[in-house]
Amino acid sequence: MKSKKLLIGIVSLILMLMLAACSNNNDDKSSDNSNMDHGNMKMDDKNSNKDDSNTDDSSMDMGDMDHSGTGEVPEGLKEANNPTYKVGTNAIVHxxxxxxxxxxxxxxxxxxxxxxxxxxxxxxxxxEPVKNHKWVIQEEIKDAGTKTLEPGTKVTLNADHMEGMMGATGTIDSAEKTTVYMIDYTPTNGGEKVTNHQWVTESELSAK
Structure with missing residues (x-):
């Protein structure tokens, strides 16, 4: 009888120890899961900050783009004899x-x-293709000759106004015989002065 009670007691003790061990394992798993969640949240926060940073950089790049030129003009380009806006005068850009x-x-x-x-x-x-870029002049198109090129004509550009433009292949969207101007101007948004910008057309300028 005593041995039976002793056996039951031992079995009960073993069961209690097993239950306690299972409980600890579950707690450890919960703790691990909790830590994992926090780890993911931190990673997400970092990624979120990174996205914000990229957005800011993108905006900054747009604002800081330098469109100043050297003042050099393509070979063969002729100065206007009697331009509406003479060199040294001021005008408003439209x-x-x-x-x-x-x-x-x-x-x-x-x-x-x-x-x-x-x-x-x-x-x-x-x-992606740059659509309807304004402006490229006759002297900045490879082998353009002297005749006005028709819309739809395939061309190779010899202009370096923007990165990736020199040597690029393109298509003429529109053509106009006019006076073009190289200008210095200060952006209305408070950016740095732009010098020797190429090009604006006569219709894009007005007197002060």
């Missing part, structure tokens, strides 16, 4: 080629008679 350009006060640096084109081209650096 163009949205870039942020802060529309409404900016400009100083005329050069005036030239040529054919000006809007073009769609694929950058040599890759990426």
């Amino acid at each position: 163009s949205e080629h870039m942020e802060g350009m529309n409404g900016a006060k400009a100083t005329i640096v050069g005036a030239y008679d040529t054919v000006v084109y809007a073009v769609t081209y694929t950058p040599t650096t890759g990426g």
Whole structure:
């Protein structure tokens, strides 16, 4: 009888120890899961901050794009004999080629008679095609000759206004014989002064 009670007691003790061990394992798993969740949250937070950072960098890149030029003009480009806006005079820009350009006060640096084109081209650096880029002039198109090119004509660009533009293949969207101007201007959004910007057309300028 005593041995039976002793046996039951031992079995009961073993069962209690097993239950206690299971309980501890569950607690450990819960703790691990909790830590894992916190770890994921931290990773998500970092990724979220990274996305915000990329967004800011993207905005900053747009705002900091430098469109100043060297002042050099393509070979064969002829100065305008009697431009509406003479070199050294001021004018107001009515163009949205870039942020802060529309409404900016400009100083005329050069005036030239040529054919000006809007073009769609694929950058040599890759990426999506740039549509209806304004402007490329006759003298910045490879083997263009002297005749005005018709819309739809396939061309190779010899202009370096933007990264990936030089040597890019494109298509003429529109053409106009006019006077084009090289200008200095200060963006209306408070950015740094842009010098020797190429190009704005006569219709994109007005007197002060």
